[in-house]
Structure formats: C-alpha cells, structure tokens
Amino acid sequence: MAALILPAGLLVVLLMVAPMLFLARISLNHFSPTELMVEAMSAENYLRAVQDPYYRAVLLTTLAVALGCTLLCLVLGFPTAYWLARMQSRWKSLATILILFPLLVGNVVRSAGWIALLGNDGAINAALQGLHLISAPLPLLYNAFAVVVGIVAVVLPYMILTLSAVIEGIPRQTEEAAANLGARPLTAFRRVVLPLALPGVAAGSVLVFILCMNAYATPVLLGGPQFKMMAPAVYDQFVRGNNWPFGAALAFILLAATMVLTVVGSALIGRRYRR
Amino acid sequence: MTITRRQALSGGAAALATLTAGLPGVARAAGGRVVVGTWGGDYGNLLRQNIDEPIVQPKGIEVLQDVANADPRKTKLLAERQTRRGTFDVACLSDTDMYLIQQQNALQPLEMGKLSRAEQIIPALQKPYAIPHIYSALVLLYNPDKVTTRPTAFADMWDPKYKGRVGFSDILYNTNTLAAALAGGGSVHDYKPAEKMLMDLRKLDAKVYPSNEALAAALKSEEVWLTPMWLARGFMWKQGGIPVRHVVPKEGAYSIVFEAAIPKNARNTENAYTYLDAMLDAKAQTGFARQMGYLPTVKDAKLDPDLAQEISLTEEEESRLVTPDYEYLQKNLNGILDFWNKQFKA
Numbered sequence: 310m311a312a313l314i315l316p317a318g319l320l321v322v323l324l325m326v327a328p329m330l331f332l333a334r335i336s337l338n339h340f341s342p343t344e345l346m347v348e349a350m351s352a353e354n355y356l357r358a359v360q361d362p363y364y365r366a367v368l369l370t371t372l373a374v375a376l377g378c379t380l381l382c383l384v385l386g387f388p389t390a391y392w393l394a395r396m397q398s399r400w401k402s403l404a405t406i407l408i409l410f411p412l413l414v415g416n417v418v419r420s421a422g423w424i425a426l427l428g429n430d431g432a433i434n435a436a437l438q439g440l441h442l443i444s445a446p447l448p449l450l451y452n453a454f455a456v457v458v459g460i461v462a463v464v465l466p467y468m469i470l471t472l473s474a475v476i477e478g479i480p481r482q483t484e485e486a487a488a489n490l491g492a493r494p495l496t497a498f499r500r501v502v503l504p505l506a507l508p509g510v511a512a513g514s515v516l517v518f519i520l521c522m523n524a525y526a527t528p529v530l531l532g533g534p535q536f537k538m539m540a541p542a543v544y545d546q547f548v549r550g551n552n553w554p555f556g557a558a559l560a561f562i563l564l565a566a567t568m569v570l571t572v573v574g575s576a577l578i579g580r581r582y583r584r
Numbered sequence: 585m586t587i588t589r590r591q592a593l594s595g596g597a598a599a600l601a602t603l604t605a606g607l608p609g610v611a612r613a614a615g616g617r618v619v620v621g622t623w624g625g626d627y628g629n630l631l632r633q634n635i636d637e638p639i640v641q642p643k644g645i646e647v648l649q650d651v652a653n654a655d656p657r658k659t660k661l662l663a664e665r666q667t668r669r670g671t672f673d674v675a676c677l678s679d680t681d682m683y684l685i686q687q688q689n690a691l692q693p694l695e696m697g698k699l700s701r702a703e704q705i706i707p708a709l710q711k712p713y714a715i716p717h718i719y720s721a722l723v724l725l726y727n728p729d730k731v732t733t734r735p736t737a738f739a740d741m742w743d744p745k746y747k748g749r750v751g752f753s754d755i756l757y758n759t760n761t762l763a764a765a766l767a768g769g770g771s772v773h774d775y776k777p778a779e780k781m782l783m784d785l786r787k788l789d790a791k792v793y794p795s796n797e798a799l800a801a802a803l804k805s806e807e808v809w810l811t812p813m814w815l816a817r818g819f820m821w822k823q824g825g826i827p828v829r830h831v832v833p834k835e836g837a838y839s840i841v842f843e844a845a846i847p848k849n850a851r852n853t854e855n856a857y858t859y860l861d862a863m864l865d866a867k868a869q870t871g872f873a874r875q876m877g878y879l880p881t882v883k884d885a886k887l888d889p890d891l892a893q894e895i896s897l898t899e900e901e902e903s904r905l906v907t908p909d910y911e912y913l914q915k916n917l918n919g920i921l922d923f924w925n926k927q928f929k930a
Contacts, residue, residue: 342915343687345662363926430805534754534792535929548655550918
C-alpha cells in the first residue's frame with residue numbers, strides 16, 4: 310500500500326523539498342554587491358529581516374490582509390455554501406460551476422478587470438463623477454481596500470466549496486429536530502449547524518489563509534507600489550536587488566509565519582470541535 | 585554554365601535547409617546556429633525584422649531567440665558562468681547589467697578585428713567586452729498644456745506649483761533616484777543628495793506608479809504632468825497620443841545603452857561575431873530608431889530629418905550626456921532600492 314504514495318511522494322521530494330533545502334542553504338549565505346553571493350553560515354539575513362521595522366511592517370500587513378480576507382470569506386461564504394449544500398434542484402451542478410467561474414480567469418487578467426473598474430478614470434469613478442456625486446475621483450485603487458477586494462474575489466470559491474462539502478454531510482434531520490424542539494433558525498444554526506460544520510470552517514479557513522499569505526499578483530497589481538506584502542517583497546529581493554540570501558530568508562520567514570498560524574488556528578478550532 | 589560538385593553540394597544543402605526549416609531536430613542551416621538571449625516584444629521582433637531575416641539567415645545561420653526579461657537572463661548567465669557550454673551565443677542587456685555580468689567574468693573580450701563594422705561605432709560608446717546596439721538618454725517629460733513654462737531641469741519637479749503632479753514609474757527607481765540626486769547637486773558618482781530631495785518631493789505628494797504602462801495611463805489622463813523618462817519611451821508615448829514633450833535637463837543627460845556581448849562559454853562564437861556585426865548594420869539601426877525611438881550607435885546610420893528632430897540630441901545636448909558610474913551603481917544599487925522602498929515610498 311505504501312507504494313501508492315511513491316510517485317507523488319517522489320515528485321514532491323524532487324520538486325519541492327530539494328529546492329527548499331537549497332533555498333534554506335542560500336538564506337544563510339552572505340550578500341555582496343560585487344560578488345552577489347558569498348558562501349557563509351550566518352543568521353544575519355534572518356536577524357536583519359526581524360530587526361528592520363520595514364520588514365516587520367510588511368509581515369504585519371500580510372498577516373492583517375490574510376486574516377481579514379479569511380474572515381470576510383467565512384462570513385460571505387457560509388450562507389452561499391449552506392444554500393448550495395441544501396440545494397436539491399438539477400441546477401446544482403450549474404451553480405457549482407458558476408461559483409468556480411472566477412477561477413477560470415487568471416489572476417493577472419482578473420486584476421486588469423479590477424483596475425478598469427477601480428482606477429481613477431475607471432468605471433466606478435467615471436459613473437460617480439458623471440452623476441455629479443463626487444468632484445474628484447475616489448482613491449479606490451492602489452491601497453489595502455483594492456487588495457482585499459481582489460483577493461477575496463479569488464479565494465471565495467475555495468471557501469464556499471470546502472464549506473458546502475462539509476455542510477452536505479450534516480443530516481438535514483438534525484436541523485429539523487432542533488426546530489421540533491423549539492429552536493429558532495438562528496439558534497439551530499448556532500447550536501447545531503455551525504458546530505457540526507467546524508471541520509469545514511477549519512479546512513476552508515486554512516486553505517484560504519495560506520492562499521492569502523502567499524498572494525503575489527493581486528497585491529502587486531492592485532496594491533500598487535506603496536503597498537507591500539511578503540511575496541512581492543521576496544520577489545523584489547531576488548529579482549530587483551539580486552540579493553538572493555536575503556530573499557531566501559524572507560521566504561522562510563513567510564513560510565514559518567504561515568505554518569505556525571495554520572497549526573495554531575487548526576488546533577484551536579479542533580479543540581472547540583471536540584468539546 | 586558548369587556546376588561544380590562543390591556548388592551542387594552547397595546548393596543542395598541550402599535547399600535542404602529551406603525544406604527542413606520548420607522541422608525540429610533535423611540538421612539544417614549550413615552555417616550552424618546562433619542563440620540570441622534577448623527581450624521579447626518590440627525588441628525581439630525588430631531584431632527578427634532588421635537583423636535575423638535580412639542579414640544573418642541569408643548567410644545560412646539559423647537564429648534562435650531565447651526570449652526573457654533581463655533579470656532571468658542575467659541570472660542564467662551568472663548561474664552558467666562555471667559551465668563549459670552556455671545557453672547563449674549572444675547576450676543582449678543594458679549597459680549597467682552588462683557591466684555586472686562582465687564583473688563576474690562571464691563574457692569574452694571582443695576581438696574588434698572580427699567585426700567589419702567596429703570602426704563605425706561612436707567612440708564614447710565603445711567597450712572592450714560588448715558592442716553598443718541602441719541608446720537613449722534620460723529626459724524630463726512634461727505635459728505642455730499644463731506645464732506652460734517649459735521646464736529646463738529635473739529641479740523643476742520640486743516647484744510647489746506642480747504639487748501632486750509629479751509621477752514616477754516604480755521599476756525605474758534607480759534613474760528616478762539619479763534624477764533627484766542630479767537636481768540636488770549630486771552626480772553619477774554620488775546619489776546621496778537624492779535622499780533629502782526625494783523626501784522633499786514626497787511632501788509635495790509625488791506619485792509612484794507600479795509600471796511604465798500605469799505611468800503612461802496617468803500621463804494620458806493628465807493626472808501626472810512631469811516625470812523623468814527615457815527619451816525613446818517618451819517618443820513612443822507621443823506616437824501613441826499621450827500629451828508629452830521632452831526637455832534634456834540642464835543637470836545632464838544620463839545615457840542608457842543596450843548592448844550585446846558574447847559569453848565565455850558560447851557554443852557558436854564565430855556566428856556570434858557575425859550577429860554582432862549585423863547589429864551594427866546602419867540600415868538595421870535606423871529600423872530600430874524609427875520603431876522604438878532609440879538612437880543608432882554607429883556613425884554612418886542617418887535618420888530622416890523629421891525623426892531625428894524627435895529623438896536626437898542637439899550637439900549642445902549631447903555635450904551634457906553623462907555615462908553611468910557602473911562601479912558606484914553596482915555597490916550602491918541595493919541601498920538605493922532600500923531607500924526607495926522603505927523611506928520614499930513608505
């Protein structure tokens with residue numbers, strides 16, 4: 310049986326673990342502007358990243374955006390997921406496809422759409438100015454708002470589909486029983502559906518959180534030059550600064566932050582679920 | 585007419601080459617191949633139209649373009665510098681990048697005797713390790729409807745009249761910083777004065793756009809009136825209906841040269857020389873000027889007067905040309921990027 314995981318396992322080792330180890334080694338090297346990378350064994354890059362208020366702010370922005378988007382997805386996604394899960398009609402597969410629809414368009418193309426919508430001479434500002442509701446364009450693009458809107462639009466389908474798969478597994482009778490025993494719909498939701506759906510909430514949140522933490526195209530295109538998240542900062546170091554060691558260190562800090570929060574988050578929800 | 589055995593053979597080979605041109609993996613092009621590492625887009629297309637097809641391919645040499653942005657190609661050159669057989673026979677990069685690669689010992693010194701066109705290269709642009717292909721200068725672009733008194737210097741961007749109307753392209757952080765340094769009394773050897781100048785400009789609400797294209801859109805919608813930019817790009821924008829004019833700033837006209845060189849581990853060195861020679865062809869160079877607004881790097885390439893007026897520098901302006909201090913840039917580029925990201929943009 311163990312042989313079954315061999316092909317996928319080998320692929321992961323070859324294409325992920327090996328490059329990661331290589332990257333880990335690079336992160337300990339020293340950067341020199343003239344020689345680019347000098348072999349070394351030092352934690353200087355990690356120390357610099359942690360001590361520099363700029364990179365601390367970048368990490369905090371990333372965490373705030375990721376947590377905010379995850380919560381927003383949960384709030385927006387749960388009702389839709391519930392509706393989809395309880396849907397009996399033959400349109401159900403069509404509805405699923407419609408929910409997946411945003412994923413059919415690439416990140417960059419989708420962002421181009423948002424730019425056309427949110428820009429200073431974009432559709433929204435043009436309409437508002439045309440109706441004389443505003444005199445100067447509203448700053449809708451190149452800020453945190455644009456990034457959160459853009460990211461939520463990408464990751465929402467993941468949340469909805471994960472939640473709806475779990476909600477489908479909750480027998481309808483449990484809700485009917487609750488109603489029978491006098492619970493109002495909200496109470497039934499809070500006391501019955503939500504606790505039973507917690508594994509879905511955990512899985513969906515983890516998935517969405519990881520995607521948000523590592524978002525690249527959306528923050529670059531919609532956040533603009535002043536708004537920095539971790540993945541673009543890593544790219545900047547590799548490609549613009551030629552500073553591979555520091556870029557690698559930032560990448561590992563991003564990885565560590567994502568992993569720690571994912572594990573802690575799942576553990577908290579898991580404990581709640583067992584109770 | 586008698587056909588010798590040799591002629592018949594070479595003719596046959598040429599016919600075979602034509603027949604098999606579309607087939608991968610079949611030996612073709614009697615003269616072998618040359619792999620050119622270049623940008624795609626306009627630059628790659630113009631290489632094909634002006635150099636590959638009319639000059640190099642008729643010599644029986646198959647031209648393969650390895651297309652990517654500069655950074656991945658730089659990385660490839662650096663990563664391969666220890667290997668015996670490299671990817672590229674010809675590497676196209678900007679002068680600053682080329683210097684960096686040269687410092688890492690990845691390029692062959694050029695034997696100018698092998699280039700029939702070497703004599704024609706503008707002396708100021710000559711390098712022992714690369715040929716200049718096209719060049720342009722950093723100018724100040726302005727919107728003539730909004731900026732009614734014609735600016736003369738980068739320093740005019742600090743005029744409080746233009747508060748909120750100065751825009752920068754984020755990817756040009758290095759030249760933007762230089763423009764600020766020049767305006768503040770610095771030079772290509774000293775970018776330090778840029779720090780105070782940029783912070784002052786920040787107070788004047790200068791805008792930063794993520795790409796040249798986003799900046800172009802802002803110039804078009806007249807959100808931005810002033811920006812430091814390559815003259816060649818300003819020319820293309822003007823062609824595209826963006827309301828801009830340029831002025832060669834009195835602090836100096838910083839030059840950018842797009843160069844081509846042969847890596848140490850090139851597999852087809854002879855063909856690479858043929859290719860470099862073709863890049864210096866006068867007609868090919870005027871083709872680039874017409875389409876992209878870059879200036880020829882050879883003395884005998886003559887531009888049409890109307891085009892020359894748009895993209896050339898006058899003799900007086902040419903005297904203000906300053907070349908980068910590559911060594912200074914290489915040492916300080918990281919610090920410049922850091923300042924740009926952490927202080928100016930923050």
